[in-house]
Amino acid sequence: MRFLHPLAADSDGPADLLGAKARGLIVLRRLGLPVPPGFVIDARACRAHLRIGRFPAGLDAELAVAVRDLEAATGRRFGGRERPLAVSVRSGAAVSMPGMMNTVLNLGLTRDATAALAAETADPGFAQEARRRFLISFAAAAGGAGDVADDAMSQLRAAVGAVFSSWRTPRATTYRELHGIPHDLGTAVIVQAMVFGNRDRRSGTGVAFSRDPNTGRNEPYGDVLFGRQGEDVVSGESTTRPLAELAHRAPGVWRDLRAALHRLERHYGDACHVEFTFEAGRLWLLQVRPGGLTARAAIRTAVDLAEEHLIDRRTALRRITPHHLRQAHTPRVRTGDGVEVLARGRGASPGVATGRLAVTADRAAEMAADGPVILVRPTTSPLDMHGLAAAGGIVTSKGGPTSHAAIVARAMGKPAVVGATALTVDTAARSVRAGERVLGEGTIITLDGSGGEIVIGDPGADDAGADGHLHRLLDWADAVSGDRSPRSAEQRLSDAQARLRDIAA
């Protein structure tokens, strides 16, 4: 095999060609954690494809062999009329690159294979839904062009080619320009046997952090969607549940997930997060990445990991950057005892804002004469601009950090939370609903544009200055540098890091 590598514990393809996602999957395999069987097509195949406009010689044959191996490993047939094998096809970057084809799910569900899946599971609705998801994700990948071949290998080749070609979309090119990523790298492609989070009531999908990424608290944190497939979590189209609900709804999955996160922290010596799916009560891990914490959480985690003896104090000091210290001073809303979190979204413009709830731009502009207002909208249009200008903070229930609302909020320097999917805005009733809670216009709420929390009332804000973990870290820094004179936190850290570099040299 020249281009293909199995996702196996003993895979040793060059890291830069396999991509971060495949390397993470191989780490999971080495640690004995559950990963759906599959293979990775390395970036050389993509580079060749971009150069010559078609698959390089030998790739078709390698794909055929790899699919046969996957059939043998799963005891299934790709596109088969009995026990059909379906696969996911994903690009290999750890962070999805805007404009690149990301994921095709349930590939290989031809008409025959879908009928076979329906017969095998005795659940035609599930099989049809799986095929529908395939057709939608495939059409998005192929740019809506052409019909879907009713042949599994043709589908696979088309999807792999679509991932390769998407490297060159203008949007992906722009992303690479902005982030200093060379244009000739190309992407790996990962093909794995499907696991179905939409299989039954004991199935689902989610994202799990080994520690709270906002605070660093040593408890698994994340979102889960029961009875759904992976993309639903990322798309924000469905309302997710807090990860801890797994504990009573799928206790076996919860136990295995906690054990896996613990094992991964010991391996990386750092907090980490995973994407996971569970099918009929069985856990599968689909991606792992270390880190991913906000600055204050990163500081707390580095200190906690040192005190848990997973890393030494010097490693903790090296891991924290001056940027972390600066970021840690961004005010954050107080949470904890007695503070009721109404909903969470994504922080889109940092800062904490408190004010009276308004659900239309007109009312926000009127109410602003009597003090601070928080404008809560499903989404925003230019017709809301006077309300955005009048408000002290902005919440949208839809959209992401690159929505028009997020951009306007940042341009105006106002704290904002977007994508708070649990909120329903009722302009007629002048209220906002979150589950059982209904808040009328004028209710005091507070939002945190870093962590994405929306809380009822005004619990106040604090910054890392009062944080015991930061003090401990800086004590360790002074012990290393031997300098206990009063200096800024950044200076104390950089003195210690300079001393550590001297020792290493």
Added chain:
Amino acid sequence: MTSSTRPVVLHVLRCIGFAELSRVADAAGLAEAEAESDLIDLAVAGLVTRTGGQFGGWGLTDAGRAEDARSTAEELAAAGARAAISTAYERFMVLNPELLELCSAWHLRAVDGSAAPNDHSDGGYDARILDRFVDLDRRADPVCGELSAALPRFRRYRARLTTALDRARSGELEHLTESMTSYHTVWFQLHEDLLATLGIPRQ
């Protein structure tokens, strides 16, 4: 003359929201006196209103919104432009996420794995973003052309986008995302205009 520009002014308010006279005139491509005359006529007809206070300005009434929806639909049908505008809208929506990502990159920059405010101390980073704005604008140009060919009132967006980009390139960087006549603001209004013209609700 005034009467023929009245629907233009009405539709501008539909796309830019509450605004002072100067912004209305700029968006409509009219002298302020002309725009004001139209606004007063429209106010007499109950289609627009002027609110006071810090965040006030000229804005549509409910009747004005309904009248604009009617006249815009009539205009689209009379010009036989629905198919052309729909096609251009699809092409606009390919560019839209990239524009939004560029604006976000202008505000926030990945540092040590998390997003930090872009403090504009790195001229090279800012220059790369500006280059990509110029590149995107070049690709937006044929879309603007198709829109203008289908309905001439869309020409004004091309002019306003060019003004914003030229000012940013000459060093007035607030005209990328910050000002009320910034590239993003004009683009956002063009987006709203396409939705309003085609009668598509905002997602």
